[in-house]
Amino acid sequence: MSGAGTACFHCGEPIPAGFAVTARIGDRDQPVCCYGCKAVAEFITGSGLGDYYRYRDANSTRADESPRPDRWTAYDKPELVERLTRAEPGGARSMTVLLEGLRCAACSWLADKALRLQSGVLDVSVNPATARARLVWNPDKVRLGDLLRVLESVGLRPHPISGEPAVQLALLERRTALKRLAVAGLGMMQVMMFSVPLYIGESSGMDSDIRQYLRLISMLVCLPVVLYAGWPFYAGAWQALRARGLNMDVPVSLGIVLAFVASVFNALRGEGDIYFDSVTMFIFFLSVGRYVEMIARHRAGSVADALARLAPVTARRIRGNSIEDVQVIDLSVGDTLLVRSGEVLAADGLVLAGDGRVDESMLTGESAAIAKGPGSRVNAGTHNLGAPLEVRVEAVAGDTVLSGIVALLERAHAERPRIARSADRAAAWFLSRILIGAALVCVAWMFVDPSRALPATLAVLVATCPCALSLATPAALAAATSALARRGVLVAHTDAFEALAASREVLWDKTGTLTQGLVKIEEIQPLAKLPANRCLELAAALERWSEHPIARAFLAVSDETETATDVEVHGGEGLEGLVAGRRYRLGDERFVLQLERHPRDSERLAAPEKSGWIYLGDSEGPIAAFRLTDQLRAEARDCVSALEGLGITSRIVSGDQVEAVARIASRCGVEIFESRMTPLAKLEYLKDLQSDGRIVAAVGDGINDAPLLRGADVAVAMGRGSALAQTSADFILVRDSLDEVPATVVLARRTKRVIRQNLAWAFGYNLLVLPLAALGFVPPWLAAIGMSLSSVAVVLNSTRLSRKSPTVDGGRWTAVEQAKAAG
Amino acid sequence: MNIIFVLIPLGLVLVAFGLWAFFWAVGSGQFDDLDSPGWTVLTDDKSPPDGEHDEPEGQIK
Numbered sequence: 001m002s003g004a005g006t007a008c009f010h011c012g013e014p015i016p017a018g019f020a021v022t023a024r025i026g027d028r029d030q031p032v033c034c035y036g037c038k039a040v041a042e043f044i045t046g047s048g049l050g051d052y053y054r055y056r057d058a059n060s061t062r063a064d065e066s067p068r069p070d071r072w073t074a075y076d077k078p079e080l081v082e083r084l085t086r087a088e089p090g091g092a093r094s095m096t097v098l099l100e101g102l103r104c105a106a107c108s109w110l111a112d113k114a115l116r117l118q119s120g121v122l123d124v125s126v127n128p129a130t131a132r133a134r135l136v137w138n139p140d141k142v143r144l145g146d147l148l149r150v151l152e153s154v155g156l157r158p159h160p161i162s163g164e165p166a167v168q169l170a171l172l173e174r175r176t177a178l179k180r181l182a183v184a185g186l187g188m189m190q191v192m193m194f195s196v197p198l199y200i201g202e203s204s205g206m207d208s209d210i211r212q213y214l215r216l217i218s219m220l221v222c223l224p225v226v227l228y229a230g231w232p233f234y235a236g237a238w239q240a241l242r243a244r245g246l247n248m249d250v251p252v253s254l255g256i257v258l259a260f261v262a263s264v265f266n267a268l269r270g271e272g273d274i275y276f277d278s279v280t281m282f283i284f285f286l287s288v289g290r291y292v293e294m295i296a297r298h299r300a301g302s303v304a305d306a307l308a309r310l311a312p313v314t315a316r317r318i319r320g321n322s323i324e325d326v327q328v329i330d331l332s333v334g335d336t337l338l339v340r341s342g343e344v345l346a347a348d349g350l351v352l353a354g355d356g357r358v359d360e361s362m363l364t365g366e367s368a369a370i371a372k373g374p375g376s377r378v379n380a381g382t383h384n385l386g387a388p389l390e391v392r393v394e395a396v397a398g399d400t401v402l403s404g405i406v407a408l409l410e411r412a413h414a415e416r417p418r419i420a421r422s423a424d425r426a427a428a429w430f431l432s433r434i435l436i437g438a439a440l441v442c443v444a445w446m447f448v449d450p451s452r453a454l455p456a457t458l459a460v461l462v463a464t465c466p467c468a469l470s471l472a473t474p475a476a477l478a479a480a481t482s483a484l485a486r487r488g489v490l491v492a493h494t495d496a497f498e499a500l501a502a503s504r505e506v507l508w509d510k511t512g513t514l515t516q517g518l519v520k521i522e523e524i525q526p527l528a529k530l531p532a533n534r535c536l537e538l539a540a541a542l543e544r545w546s547e548h549p550i551a552r553a554f555l556a557v558s559d560e561t562e563t564a565t566d567v568e569v570h571g572g573e574g575l576e577g578l579v580a581g582r583r584y585r586l587g588d589e590r591f592v593l594q595l596e597r598h599p600r601d602s603e604r605l606a607a608p609e610k611s612g613w614i615y616l617g618d619s620e621g622p623i624a625a626f627r628l629t630d631q632l633r634a635e636a637r638d639c640v641s642a643l644e645g646l647g648i649t650s651r652i653v654s655g656d657q658v659e660a661v662a663r664i665a666s667r668c669g670v671e672i673f674e675s676r677m678t679p680l681a682k683l684e685y686l687k688d689l690q691s692d693g694r695i696v697a698a699v700g701d702g703i704n705d706a707p708l709l710r711g712a713d714v715a716v717a718m719g720r721g722s723a724l725a726q727t728s729a730d731f732i733l734v735r736d737s738l739d740e741v742p743a744t745v746v747l748a749r750r751t752k753r754v755i756r757q758n759l760a761w762a763f764g765y766n767l768l769v770l771p772l773a774a775l776g777f778v779p780p781w782l783a784a785i786g787m788s789l790s791s792v793a794v795v796l797n798s799t800r801l802s803r804k805s806p807t808v809d810g811g812r813w814t815a816v817e818q819a820k821a822a823g
Numbered sequence: 824m825n826i827i828f829v830l831i832p833l834g835l836v837l838v839a840f841g842l843w844a845f846f847w848a849v850g851s852g853q854f855d856d857l858d859s860p861g862w863t864v865l866t867d868d869k870s871p872p873d874g875e876h877d878e879p880e881g882q883i884k
Contacts, residue, residue, distance in 0.1 A: 125856070126856075127855060127856045171855065174855070175849050175850065175854070175855075178849050178854055179845070179846055179849055182842060182845050182846075182849075183842065186838055186841070186842060190834075190835070190838060194831075210827070213827075213828065213831075217831055217835075220835075221835070
């Protein structure tokens with residue numbers, strides 16, 4: 001279990017060497033990996049919510065080392081609350097928030113209980129499937145800001161969602177899909193109930209009026225299934241045809257409509273075969289597949305959620321001499337904003353004053369912050385790491401660069417160009433063969449006996465379409481999807497199985513994918529007389545004033561014994577400030593040496609390699625050097641070699657420096673790597689590979705990986721990565737571990753094999769039986785039994801995919817096992 | 824055998840009623856979250872008394 005001594009009690013991440021801090025949990029001390037996790041774990045158990053650790057089945061998100069309670073003060077203002085929230089009866093207010101880090105039912109229980117402990121909270125409903133919570137509270141008794149603070153202090157970061165309609169839309173979509181599924185399922189069962197007597201009646205003799213009665217009843221039951229449950233397929237097909245394309249919905253709709261129309265025709269005239277059972281079964285199985293896919297897609301999050309996480313809700317507007325907090329939607333072009341250090345820009349604009357450094361990595365992939373002075377342009381969603389900026393707003397909301405990217409993604413998503421390729425090629429091929437075959441039959445019968453041309457043609461169309469397609473593919477995909485869901489891999493697009501099975505190349509992002517994406521201090525080299533611990537304290541005292549990712553590395557391993565005053569952030573260079581009356585600098589080598597009273601030869605500094613080291617110094621000279629690295633994921637190497645065993649070559653494409661990429665590449669055994677790649681360069685590299693006819697998979701986590709993921713034949717996103725990357729992905733690794741990547745590939749290949757077997761069986765059966773039946777050698781009762789057995793064989797073959805493998809949980813103590821042990 | 828001319832429509836009416844009940848349940852939000860209600864029953868309010876359960880290693884009491 002997580003308290004084994006090497007992993008953090010709260011988040012399960014490895015504890016940095018030499019970091020011996022524990023959290024007091026009940027009457028025991030549990031090891032934690034950082035002060036953030038310590039605070040969260042102690043808060044949770046201190047509030048009497050320790051049961052959370054018993055029941056959770058996924059580790060918590062690593063806590064932010066520097067939670068900023070003032071982040072939520074804007075939400076204490078009544079006028080803002082009024083606009084962001086909705087009025088409820090009795091003067092209460094309600095609001096929906098997206099909870100980052102909500103992973104399982106236990107997390108949602110934790111959020112629920114933590115909120116209900118607050119007085120003034122009237123109702124809470126947390127949905128783990130969508131990671132959303134709806135709060136209803138009495139604004140006279142508790143402030144919204146306090147509720148959001150409580151959520152953050154239990155480790156679930158709230159993102160107030162302004163896009164309430166999107167939430168409602170997703171809910172509505174899910175409810176409608178469930179209703180359609182119920183109609184299809186019940187309809188299928190009823191029709192089957194009437195079909196079996198008809199099959200048997202064929203051989204044992206049945207009154208013709210009862211037979212006709214059953215056929216008409218079948219038609220009646222089939223009608224709502226075809227009209228209501230099948231509706232999404234016709235809508236999808238119509239959309240594709242209007243865009244002059246073919247997608248999977250086209251043959252599906254054609255199959256449904258043809259089979260249904262022919263059956264109605266035969267049922268009304270009282271002779272000929274009816275296929276109501278095939279039609280309902282077809283719609284039901286396809287609907288199950290679509291439903292599972294939709295749940296995964298909702299879970300992955302919509303683009304609106306991604307925006308909610310990126311862009312701030314409030315901004316500071318300068319009006320004359322006063323500064324006011326306003327909602328972002330109230331900003332207009334020409335307003336002047338004040339963007340303090342550590343804040344996210346709310347709009348695109350021109351810098352009027354200030355000397356800041358802006359982290360644009362989410363837009364450009366460049367990891368180093370870029371200096372911005374008067375006259376430079378800044379973009380919404382980017383992060384100011386330097387001094388405060390005064391910015392004149394030039395574009396807001398839908399006109400910003402960020403919205404442009406999101407809109408692009410949304411469009412690409414709706415059109416699904418990449419996914420359409422493989423699945424639709426197969427569908428179009430299948431469809432064209434059937435149409436050609438039917439046309440040939442029709443022409444042949446025209447010569448032999450024109451009166452039998454239409455029934456024979458219909459028989460070919462109807463018998464081949466539903467039988468071959470209805471079960472073969474959807475049943476296998478549904479089984480594979482549920483098998484992966486149990487392993488913590490969400491399948492957002494089932495069509496991607498085929499591409500994954502065929503891929504021979506995988507492109508890895510480095511930061512956050514192969515590595516943990518967290519900078520950690522790997523080595524401390526004292527350069528003066530001070531011990532390493534003291535150096536760390538001094539550095540941490542300075543870093544507490546910084547918002548840079550590096551600061552987290554220091555704060556995670558210090559316990560706040562020192563405080564710094566007068567701290568100044570020098571954009572791009574480092575920090576300077578007073579600790580215990582002494583002036584220190586922390587930052588790059590040149591910057592630190594400038595503070596020295598008697599400048600010496602900088603050669604004296606023992607720096608093995610310049611990149612990755614930062615220095616601490618005072619007026620007497622340098623005191624210590626720290627080496628910072630991003631930790632490689634423990635499973636990365638095994639994952640790469642396992643993929644190699646499957647014949648898949650790994651390549652790293654990273655925006656980082658050459659040395660950093662090379663070090664990671666050699667440590668996880670990847671031979672081919674590219675460094676300093678912008679998102680566009682990554683995409684071009686990918687296109688190059690694809691133009692050689694290779695099928696390429698991509699694994700990434702960041703916003704800058706989103707274009708790469710979208711362009712790849714199959715995309716995998718990390719569960720803790722950015723929401724935007726997840727919306728572009730086909731597979732999402734919920735447990736945020738690479739372990740499941742090779743397993744997913746293996747399963748995708750097995751799925752493809754099973755689909756092939758199913759199709760071969762269905763094709764072979766039809767090929768054998770159709771001509772025989774057409775020539776009158778197969779009596780109807782035999783054909784009926786044969787068809788049923790054929791369907792059962794296909795379903796049984798598919799369920800082989802969902803067989804549970806013994807290594808699913810990696811030995812973790814799951815809630816279920818706990819329940820068994822307790823019971 | 825003529826009884827089926829009555830019984831089957833009766834069955835269909837029952838199916839329609841079941842479907843209506845299901846639609847109502849979905850519409851009133853009962854299927855929106857299928858995971859957490861189960862857990863809330865298990866963990867509702869009172870934490871297990873100290874030392875009575877054979878708790879796994881590393882658990883909170």
